Amino acid sequence: MSATPERPDARRIAVLASRIGADEKRLFDAFERRGVPYEHLDPRRQWFPAERRELPWGLALNREIGQTRAAYAARCLAAAGVDVVNSVSATEVCGDKWLTTQALTAARVPTPRTALALTPQAALDALDSLGYPAVLKPLVGSWGRLVVQLPDRVAAEGVLEYAGALAGPQSHLAYVQELVDKPDRDIRVIVIGGQVAGAIYRTGEALRTNVALGGRTLPCEVTPEIEKLALEAAVAVGADIAGVDLIEDRDGRLLVLEVNHRVEFSGFQSVLGDRVSVADRILDHLLERSQR
Structure with missing residues (x-):
C-alpha cells in the first residue's frame, strides 16, 4: 500500500x-x-x-x-x-470447488453429480453412492493439479488413506465427483460483462485437458446452448469475468464443470487470433464499470 x-x-x-x-x-x-x-x-x-x-x-x-x-x-x-x-x-x-458446485446447483445449472465428504471414511460411503469410476479433486487448486481418477474402491481406499495422514485439516475433506464418460476434450468459454467472448475446445489424452499441462486448443462454435450455459454459470457465481469449463457426455449433453475467476486466455487467444482480443474486451468492461 x-x-x-x-x-x-x-x-x-x-x-x-x-x-x-x-x-x-x-x-x-x-x-x-x-x-x-x-x-x-x-x-x-x-x-x-x-x-x-x-x-x-x-x-x-x-x-x-x-x-x-x-x-x-x-x-x-x-x-x-x-x-x-x-x-x-x-x-x-x-476459488472453492464446493462453493462453486453449490452455486451452480442452486441456480439449476447442470453439473456432474458431486459430493463433499468431511472425513476420508465418509468419502468412501459417498463414492459408493456416486459409483465408480469417480474423481477426487482438491477444494482449492488450478491447472488440474492433484486431480485423481479413482477406478474402484481399492484405489479410493489407498488414496484416501494417504490424504487422511496429511497434516492440513482441509486435506481430510473429500470433494468427489462422478467421472463423466466424455470425448477427450472439454470446452472453455470466456464470459466478460455478461457476454460470451468466444469458446475453444481443449483436447488431451488424459483426464486433464488444461493448456498449462500441454492440452491442445481448437476452435469451438458458440452454439445457443453453450452460450446459455456459460452465461448462466457466470451469473450463478456472480463473476463479471469468467472462464467457464463445459464437458459433453456421450449423449452430447453439456455440463458445467467449473468456473474460473482469474481467466487464463493465452490458449484461447492463440486459436481466435485477431478476431477477438480478450485483453481489450476486459479493458472495455473495466472502463464501462468505472463510468457507472
Missing part, C-alpha cells in the same frame, strides 16, 4: 498480480496502447490498515494467482471503497 494516500480517481485502475505471465502482458499492452492509466500492484508487497483509508484507485482488476491472497486483497480493497473485478464473493466462490 502506498505510504501517502492519494485522492481516489475512478479512472485509475489497479491490476493485482504477483505473477506476470503472457496474459498480464497482453492486458498491460492494452492499457498502454489505449492510454488508460493503470498501476500494477504485487499483492505480496501490499498491506492494509484495519481502519478505512482512501486508496488512489477507483477500480481494481484482480489477477492474483494465489487464492488466499486474491480473496483477502479483494476484501481489503472493497472495504476501502475500491470496485473490485471480480467481486469478493465471486473470487471466494470460484
